Amino acid sequence: MSEFRFVRLGFGADMVDYQVAWDEQRRVHAARFADEVPDTCLLLEHPPVYTAGRRTAPEERPLDGTPVIDVDRGGKITWHGPGQLVGYPIQKLPRPVDVVAHLRRLEDAVIAVCAEFGIEAARVEGRAGVWVLGDPIERRTNLGGLSLDFNPRLSSEDEEFDHRLVGPEYAPSNAGQRHEDRKICAMGIRVAKGVTMHGFALNVNPDTSNFDKIIPCGIRDAGVTSLSYELGREVTMDEVLPVAEKHLQHVLGGADLKPRFVETAEKATA
Numbered sequence: 001m002s003e004f005r006f007v008r009l010g011f012g013a014d015m016v017d018y019q020v021a022w023d024e025q026r027r028v029h030a031a032r033f034a035d036e037v038p039d040t041c042l043l044l045e046h047p048p049v050y051t052a053g054r055r056t057a058p059e060e061r062p063l064d065g066t067p068v069i070d071v072d073r074g075g076k077i078t079w080h081g082p083g084q085l086v087g088y089p090i091q092k093l094p095r096p097v098d099v100v101a102h103l104r105r106l107e108d109a110v111i112a113v114c115a116e117f118g119i120e121a122a123r124v125e126g127r128a129g130v131w132v133l134g135d136p137i138e139r140r141t142n143l144g145g146l147s148l149d150f151n152p153r154l155s156s157e158d159e160e161f162d163h164r165l166v167g168p169e170y171a172p173s174n175a176g177q178r179h180e181d182r183k184i185c186a187m188g189i190r191v192a193k194g195v196t197m198h199g200f201a202l203n204v205n206p207d208t209s210n211f212d213k214i215i216p217c218g219i220r221d222a223g224v225t226s227l228s229y230e231l232g233r234e235v236t237m238d239e240v241l242p243v244a245e246k247h248l249q250h251v252l253g254g255a256d257l258k259p260r261f262v263e264t265a266e267k268a269t270a
Contacts, residue, residue, distance in 0.1 A: 003038035004091075006245050011099030011237055015045040015082065018069060023198055028090045033193050035092075041199075041248055042088040045237065048081035050214060053188050063164055073198035075128060075188030076218035081224070083206030085240055088199045089252055097191050098260035103128060108199050109251040110185045113202070113244050119230050121184055128219070129200075131187040132225055134175070161220045163212065169170040172216050173208040175223020182225035186217060204228065204240050 010016040011026065016024075021044055031037040050068040052061065053075035056173045060077050061068055068077065080086060093102060105121055114121035121130045163170040175182040185202040203226035211224045227235040 001200055004249060005038055006041050006043055008241070009042050009044035010149070012243075013044045015047055018046050018049045018051065018080065019087070021046065021086075022071070025088050025090065025110040028198055029195050030193065032090050032092055032118065033195050039089070039091040039253070041252070043241065043244070044086050045082060045084065046080040046086055048079070048210065049193050050077060052077040052214055055129075055218070057218065058258055059162075060218050062213040063100065064213070066211075066213060071198070073188040075240050076244045077184075077214050077218055078186045078188070079210045079214065079215070080201055080203065081206055081210055082202050083228075083237075085202040085204050085237060085244060086200070087202070087244070087248065089248070090195055091196045091252060092193075093191065093194055093196065094257050094259040095194055098258075099191050102191070102262070103187060103189060105251050105255055108185055109247045110200060110202055112247040112251070113240070114227070116243050116247070117227055117231065117235070117240075119184070119227065124181060127183075127217075127219065129183050129187045130202075131222075132182050132184050132230060134178070134180040134182065136223075162215070163220070165225070168212070171209070171212040172223035174223050178223070181222040182221075183217065183222065184225050184230070185220075202240070202244070207237050222227055228230070 009021060021042065025044065028037060028040050028042065050062065051064060051071050051072060053073045054066050055074065056076045073173070088107070091102070107130055111121045119132065121132055124131045134232065140183065163172060170176065185200055187200045188198050189196045203224065205226055205228040208224050208226055216224055227240065
């Protein structure tokens, strides 16, 4: 078990510009690769910004031309801003690197944070991040007196549906009212030279309508939520920070890191 430290870069009035934080990530990443610093998790809050991972499609970006920063992480487009706890764990992994195992550890830590606040969160197969699961389709509430027969989300294919063209009642920020699956924490990571970068964005108390300008994470049949929305009260960053650090320390700092198992040709054909 190696040393694991936290660096609080800035919150509230001291929130950190995305480019400044990205430069700091790269600086700490180089230092960690050279074993000049221990495994480090940068924690911060960003001013409002949209960032697009390498898999972002052109049609998932804002329709009104709102600026987007293209970054070198995995995943698709998302929003960062006030009320969102962003964490960038910079951790050296054994080789061969197991990227999926690192992502699962991050999810485990955030699921534990949600549980401590009384929120049952989970993974969704095939979708990175942490989710609050919705009701089965047949039990969901229709908004505005709409019949399911006229619900554009259900009458069109998921890959064709665009909430930006059919009205705010179908926006990602209203997924809780529709009792749909909703993401409470987005994740996107990169591993370079065996050291992790980027990480997670936990919605504590942000204005989630900022997600309505985009197709968040490229997902059209679900939405977004926050700790505050799910609990029905204002949750503060000061409440969440020590809880997040505790569980990240336990899961990431306490992890027994092992290299990815690679099956040899002889074993595969045995």
